[in-house]
Amino acid sequence: TRIVVLNAGRLQQIDSPFNLYHNPYNVFVAGFIGSPSMNFFDAKLLPGEGEALIVDTGVFQINVPPSRAEPYRSHVGKEVILGVRPEDIHDANYLPPGITPARIEANVEVIEQMGHEMIIYLEEGGKNFIARTDPRTQSTVGSRMGVVMNLDNMHVFDRDTELSLAYDYKNENMSHATT
Template sequence: MAQVSLRKLVKRFDDTEAVRGIDLDIADKEFVVLVGPSGCGKTTTLRMIAGLEEVSGGEIAVDGEVVNDVPPKDRDMAMVFQNYALYPHMTVFENMSFGLRLKRYPKDEIARRVNEAARILDIAELLGRKPRQLSGGQRQRVAMGRAIVRNPKVFLFDEPLSNLDAKLRVQMRTEIKRVHQKVRTTTVDVTHDQVEAMTLADRVVVMNRGRIEQIGPPNELYHAPRTRFVAGFIGSPAMNFLPCRLEEANGALRVRLSQDIALPVPPTRAERYRAHVGRDGLTFGLRPEHLPEDRGNGGAHAGAIDAVIEVAEPLGMETLIFFRINEVEVCGRVSPTAGAREGARLRLCAGLDNMHLIDEASGHVI
């Protein structure tokens, strides 16, 4: 049982303000992921929650009790770092039980907890081995096991997967999700990998320069980003951004991207956008996956864009294509059978139901 609240949390290091007033309520049993570019304050936030870093302002509360002055060992939280170090001379069992032995837990209680954690992590047959006899992913699980046996109120993970190769990372991601489904401990995970954030989180917290840009379930961040930063950060390949103008003709709106390209805005959005007709400083945003080849079902070439392909990257299940609109590089995702080749012309169909309009001055999605 643990509910964690951050209130106007601030951290200053000499002249840098690493965390600039964060408000976040983490529910009991929730899995929250802090994601953002390098240096945005993720680790600092996590370390403040753990008590490893003093707060410069604001409050941290656990189950309603302010813990600002509670030392780390009394917060009942277990942190797993990116560079988790296992004791090389100890077996897996000894590594996992080390903390409990220090606290003089009874032997049978230690054995019960270690065996239970090993079962959850599927490393029961490795308990007698030394770390050097384990693969990277198995070592990672032992590090998680050390946290699990403590049965803490909160798990804090700081990029626990970033040292693993791509395949193992995907495996361990699933592993972490499975563990959380079993133990249901409130978890705060930190990553700069947006795919990890999306796949693991109940809610994702997107951070940028010490502030929170947006908090929401993964699908909400993907479909309804509130700022240009979130729109560009979530999703891979990243959303395309193009300067645009809104035009009105016979009551219908169009987004003009170039002399030749003006795409029809869906009537459902007309109300929201109408006040911005004709003004400067607008950016059109569309994800590559909403820019596939025209399959003739777009209705009178509704959002047709004729692309001259500069680069084609076949990925097997799809092909990424890169072309230009007014000098700006744009990425589309087409079927491997669409005939995408360097230099070829291809008609694409822009899925305007998924478009975004951004006010450049404020960085907000309209």
């Protein structure tokens, strides 16, 4: 099965549902696939110690996992967009095993109890974002909550073009928009 994603009549990407979700060509595709949609943070890509890279949103900083850093090196010092899906933001008390974590604190604004999960609307430093968490989460509206982003699934996009910096161009087979 392949899906065609269009934006205002322009082809964005043709791919399997799995690849659209895990390897979006651009910000539009990343935000179109998934519900709730991907969280986007304006950021700057900074050099860390040695070969390390840091994504700085102005509110929080995260260290890019070494295994994910190579596609981003050409954008050190540049403005980027960090993308993290709600299902990759977890209650710090209920982490799935084997993830590459980045912990931040945020204010809980709204909680939607869904039974098998909770959708939590968070705010930190004027940035709003959504987490899809374990239903055992004990946070309440108005409280501070420790959340952990799974950096194994982070996305970074060029600020100007909105193209993914890690898109697998060598396997594209004309599966995205032409510029």
